Amino acid sequence: MxxxxxxxxxxxxxxxxxxxxxxxxxxxxxxxxxxxxxxxxxxxxxxxxxxxxxxxxxxxxxxxxxxxxxxxxxxxxxxxxxxxxxxxxxxxxxxVNRVSVEASFFKRMSPAENLSYSARFYGMTPRQSREAIPRILERVGFPPERRGEPMEDLSRGMQQKIALARALLVAxxxxxxxxxxxxxxxxxxxxxxxxxxxxxxxxxxxxxxxxxxxxxxxxxxxxxxxxxxxxxxxxxxxxxxxxxxxxxxxxxxxxxxxxxxxxxxxxxx
Amino acid sequence: MIRLDTVALRRELVGFAGIVERNTYLIRRFVWWEVAWFLYTVANTLTIVFIAKGAEAAGYKLDVNRETIVLLIGAVVWSYLGLLFEIVTETVAWERWEGTIEYTFMAPLSRPAHLLGMGAFAVVYGVLRTVLLFGVVSEFLDVTFVHADFGAAMVVLAASSFSFVGIGMMTAVLPLISPEKGTQLGFIAQGLLLVISGVYYPVSVLPQWMQWLSVASPATYTLEGARKAVLDGTGVAGLWGDIWPLLLIGVIAIPAGLAVFAQGERYAKRHGRLKRSG
CATH class of the missing domain: 3.40.50.300 (P-loop containing nucleotide triphosphate hydrolases)
Structure with a gap:
């Protein structure tokens, strides 16, 4: 390769x-x-x-x-x-994964929920994603206490960080x-x-x-x-x-x- | 090779679970909307089931208990089918609106796992909601279910789900082809399916050409089977004549639904329709 x-x-x-x-x-x-x-x-x-x-x-x-x-x-x-x-x-x-100009999430769902289901599409089990999501959110500098908030309550900058986290979560x-x-x-x-x-x-x-x-x-x-x-x-x-x-x-x-x-x-x- | 297939199957099952998980989150996040929609469905169902009592009050001679149950089953099956189509079709439309459609369709998740995941969620949620609707509406009515075999009715509903999910997959492609009106076209398909299937009347009252069409509609057997089970207490063995056509249509409808969706997806990829519209 x-x-x-x-x-x-x-x-x-x-x-x-x-x-x-x-x-x-x-x-x-x-x-x-x-x-x-x-x-x-x-x-x-x-x-x-x-x-x-x-x-x-x-x-x-x-x-x-x-x-x-x-x-x-x-x-x-x-x-x-x-x-x-x-x-x-x-x-x-x-x-392949991507980050586009629009963060593109289910806006009512939280960052953790959005990351969790999309990780599943790449074959990541619930146990794997439960460990990986907090780690990746920490890496992009996302405050842990806001993981459960709906995406629509986050700033565009925050949403774009989550988009990067979503892309990187599946390596x-x-x-x-x-x-x-x-x-x-x-x-x-x-x-x-x-x-x-x-x-x-x-x-x-x-x-x-x-x-x-x-x-x-x-x-x-x-x-x-x-x-x-x-x-x-x-x-x-x-x-x-x-x-x-x-x-x-x-x-x-x-x-x-x-x-x-x-x-x-x-x-x- | 076998090891590879096991890995691939496991990956598909995890992806399938991801679709169910996502829809569960969505229902949870929109729980008050779901409550409001349920109340609307109750009100809508009541407007139909009181027609029998209304007819009696107007001087018509009829078995009010029986006719009310006939109408109730028609309204409940309509609601179940509507919910199934809504979940399968609107999820695609919703994904277009949110922009997540690009991420879902570029993920290494096979389309059968994707669509069957939506279908499975729709069936489980739909059955729970249908049972609740039946129970709540029954409380408003002075009807008795003397001979009812509810277990057999549930078997009929479960058997019908395969064919309804297959047809739902066909309608789910419509928002990919027509972002503006695709979802509404799905509702039209639902209405057409029920009108030829004797939703509030026996199929025998329809014009002959519509009766011929009703033979191919899974809703015909669902309505007939459920009514026989609830009104006459017919058991699963006695309902086999309604169950096998449902299973047969399901065996045809699911692969046909997947093929239609695949065709629609190819069209969307060729014409650049696989993108956000909101």
């Missing part, structure tokens, strides 16, 4: 069917295929952290959802530790982080970033971080890729990217590579 890439993506393509607005009774709404990802190729070595930068709608979430087995591809291939994501999804599911070897700090206050953001750093130091986890936070990408990742309109236009270290685009910052390199500002956002898929 150690000699093969953690993630190997080759010419990966995903299209969605979009309906044109077409107002009026006499105008039928036309359908057209829109490429969310086209011919994306890259690989991650075991233990590496790679950040993918891109605006909303660039295809970051589509990439994460494809690797999470939540989408069927329209071409190319993707392997996680040698397992074909689309032909052997169950094998991939045992290796994934590939962690997919889809804008994990978007919308967090600066303090929570730093805490979550610090925790991601500690995961890298203490676990043998490979991380794919999709973000539009340039500083976060530079601080956490070994390499940075830029995804623009569904195409991965570059993937290298931050210094190499800056040199390649004659830029002083990653943000300037992004601008030079895409010709766009982050503010020029469009609807996500």
């Amino acid at each position: 150690s000699s093969q890439p953690a993630v190997e993506v080759q010419d990966l393509r995903k299209e969605f069917i979009r309906r044109d607005g077409g107002g009026g009774v006499r105008h039928r709404r036309r359908r057209k295929r829109v490429a969310a990802l086209h011919d994306v190729t890259f690989s991650l070595t075991r233990g590496e952290c790679v950040a993918i930068l891109g605006q909303n709608g660039s295809g970051k979430s589509t990439l994460v959802r494809l690797l999470s087995t939540l989408l069927q591809h329209d071409g190319g291939s993707a392997h996680v530790f040698g397992n074909d994501v689309f032909r052997r999804p169950r094998a991939v599911q045992r290796l 994934p070897v590939l962690l997919l982080l889809d804008e994990p700090t978007t919308g967090l206050d600066p303090r929570s953001k730093l805490e979550v970033q610090g925790f991601i750093r500690s995961i890298r130091e203490q676990h043998d986890a490979t991380i794919l971080l999709c973000t539009h936070d340039m500083a976060e990408a530079e601080a956490l990742a070994d390499r940075i890729g830029i995804l623009h309109e569904g195409a991965l236009i570059c993937l290298d270290t931050a210094d190499t990217l800056k040199r390649a685009y004659g830029a002083e910052t990653v943000e300037a390199a992004f601008l030079a590579a895409t010709g766009r500002q982050f503010e020029d956002e469009k609807e996500d898929e």
